[in-house]
Amino acid sequence: MVLTPSICSHSIALGSQSDFGTTYSGCAYAYAQNEEVVDIVRWPKQNNNVYPKTPTLNFYQNTSSQMSQWGNAARLEMQKPTSRNSVLLKQYKLYLDENIAKELPPLPNGLTIVDAIAHYLQTFHGHVVQELKKGFARNYDQHQFRYCLTVPAMWSDRAKATMREAAVKAGLISTNDHRDRLMLISEPEAAALYCEKKCEQFNLKHGDRFMICDAGGGTVDLIVFQIEEGRHGRKLKECTKGHGQSCGSVFLDKRMRKLLKKKFRDYLQTIPAAAFEAMMDQFVDLIKPQFDGVDDQFLQLPAAMNLDSITNEAIGLEDGVLCLTAQDLKTEVFEPVICDVLALVDEQLQKARSLQAIFLVGGFGTSNYLFERAQQEFGRRVGLVAVPPRGELAVVRGAVLAGLNPRIVTTRIPRYWYGIDTTTTFEEGVDPPEYKIVRADGSVRCDNRFSVYVKRGVALDIDNCVSKEFFAYYPHHTTCTLYAADTEEQPRFTLSPGVRKVANFTIPMPALTGVREGEKVELTIKMYFGEVELRVEAVIKGKTYGTTCTFDADT
Known part of the structure; x- marks a missing residue:
């Protein structure tokens, strides 16, 4: 169905x-x-x-x-x-x-x-x-x-x-x-929809801008939105090119694991793996969410640690309880990861210039220490740094809202240049000699040129569509190769540094009545870049067809 x-x-x-x-x-x-x-x-x-x-x-x-x-x-x-x-x-x-x-x-x-x-x-x-x-x-x-x-x-x-x-x-x-x-x-869009629903309690209005810092287990994503009030209700407009990286809370876990191994380095051969994991579970479930950078934390050692003594003052162990000082946790575990997150926020803040609010969402976003550090760094520059109610559920609840109304976000900012491989007039002294093509009619062309479909960082309406006219010989399929680049400057060639092949889009040729084998068939390829997923369609003889997309292993 x-x-x-x-x-x-x-x-x-x-x-x-x-x-x-x-x-x-x-x-x-x-x-x-x-x-x-x-x-x-x-x-x-x-x-x-x-x-x-x-x-x-x-x-x-x-x-x-x-x-x-x-x-x-x-x-x-x-x-x-x-x-x-x-x-x-x-x-x-x-x-x-x-x-x-x-x-x-x-x-x-x-x-x-x-x-x-x-x-x-x-x-x-x-x-x-x-x-x-x-x-x-x-x-x-x-x-x-x-x-x-x-x-x-x-x-x-x-x-x-x-x-x-x-x-x-x-x-x-x-x-x-x-x-x-x-x-x-x-994810940050979904969180933005959830926070937009809570805007009444945060007193945000038409024209105000807010940042979503969606900090989860693996990734941290940031996007800035502007609230647009109109006849059809409140909409959201993305107004900076979002940014993100893998610096979520699992990287806190990795650093904590390293700290525990350092403290118990003399016992690592005898501590069962299950006992070590039980210590990590305590960190994940109890210490990580509540740590505020001020209070020391205490970890109850599992019974199966196989230690000669349950007291070792040198590592802070007393009667089976390990003291983790706030300073150790800050220096060894939290600060390196938190600083990566704050650097991402600062970068977005500089692009946005002015903000009325920063919302921290996601499981890591509800961390007390992340909130304290964000408040410390950005509280004077932004009117409000807040964790919305049930911030760890902001993404999943916002996703439901997106499913109910997919058009709340009206504008998105592409993170890449998108284009196709084409040939254009060769420019002496600019284009590499090895890209020169001399055609039978004497014209001199440049191969491997990056023909831009979408400009990185330039706002796109969700219905944005780029159409290009092509032709194919019946009944052969047509393949279009799409390239992308995250470079600051517009790339000139598809082989330039930072340019990679995104995918090959195959346009299946439908069965056409009255068309002979080898006959030229005109077709229009439409690419939609304003949605979360790239969508490509083909129009042949007035009918619209979907495409199959093949991603190479190195794309």
């Missing part, structure tokens, strides 16, 4: 503090009729705790490539003695950040990143469906739902396409469904 947005009776969003998150994932949903956002709060194997998220963990028995447990159940399974040679897959979302993925080891058990995400989403979705059926009873019809998966705004087009591929493989939608049945929503 093909589902179009016009017949959606419900909207559902899959996401969490950072969408399908690096460390946790969650879900919210709404009926289109009343737009009330409802959180899924019950998750398997979480001791009946009502908690609106579940760990992003996959468990694979031994060398199997079939996931057997997920979420908190995966964590519990890994603690069993029989699971010593098994795999607990975590933080694998980072593999979709190309800058980090190059440094990461291959996934175990022959898994691909699409496999890992699809395995998790399939079981995650199955649980969500069961929760929905409890409320919808016989009226539940999965085909009447729109799904909204949130993704970091910093992700490349290839990473977004990988996420869509995994969602299809997980069975959320089928390849025959209307494309809009699954929407990919930018």
Whole structure:
């Protein structure tokens, strides 16, 4: 069944503090009729705790490539003695950040990143469906739902396409469904929609600008929006080119792990791995969210530490309790990561020039210490630095709002130059001699020129469409290669530094009556760059056709 947005009776969003998150994932949903956002709060194997998220963990028995447990159940399974040679897959979302993925080891058990995400989403979705059926009873019809998966705004087009591929493989939608049945929503955009709903309590009005700092487990994304009041209600206009990087709270965990290893360096050979992980769990669950940079923190050692003595003044251990001084935590764990986040905020603030508010959202965004440092750095320059109510759910709740009204954000700022490979007039002394082409008619052309479709940093309306006229010989398909660059200056050549191939878009030639083999067929290729996902269509003989997109491994 093909589902179009016009017949959606419900909207559902899959996401969490950072969408399908690096460390946790969650879900919210709404009926289109009343737009009330409802959180899924019950998750398997979480001791009946009502908690609106579940760990992003996959468990694979031994060398199997079939996931057997997920979420908190995966964590519990890994603690069993029989699971010593098994795999607990975590933080694998980072593999979709190309800058980090190059440094990461291959996934175990022959898994691909699409496999890992699809395995998790399939079981995650199955649980969500069961929760929905409890409320919808016989009226539940999965085909009447729109799904909204949130993704970091910093992700490349290839990473977004990988996420869509995994969602299809997980069975959320089928390849025959209307494309809009699954929407990919930018995480900071989703958070902005949530904060916009809370604007009344923050007293923001028409023309005011606010920054979203979406700090999650793996990534931190920032975008500045301006509020536009109009006849059709309040809209949001992106007004700076957003920025982000992988400096989320998992990097605090890595630094904490390093600090603990330094403190217990004389005992590392005897401390069981499970005991070490139990210490890390205490840090993640108790110390990390509440740390304010002032008070020392205390960590209760697990019983199975295998230490000769439970007191060691040299490392701050007394009667089985480890004292972590505020200074050590600041210097060794928090400050290096927090400074990366503050540098991103400062960069956006300089671009925006003036702001009325900075909202910290996401799981890391609710950190007391991050708030204190942001207030300290930017409180005098910005009228309001705030963490909205339930800031860790801002992204998932905002994603539901986006599914209900995809056109609240009217303008976006592209982060890349986009263009195609073309030939133009050769300029002596400017273009490289090896790019020179002399045609049969005597004209001198330059090959490998970057023909710009979209300018980096220049605002685009969500309906922005670039159309180019082409022709093909029936019945052959047409392939168009799209390039992108994140350079400051507009690139001149497709082979210039910083330019990379985004994808090949194949335009399938439909069966046309009355057209002979070898006959020239005119077609228009339309590219939409104002949406979260790049969309390409072809118009042939007055009919619009979708395209298939192929991403190279090195894009």
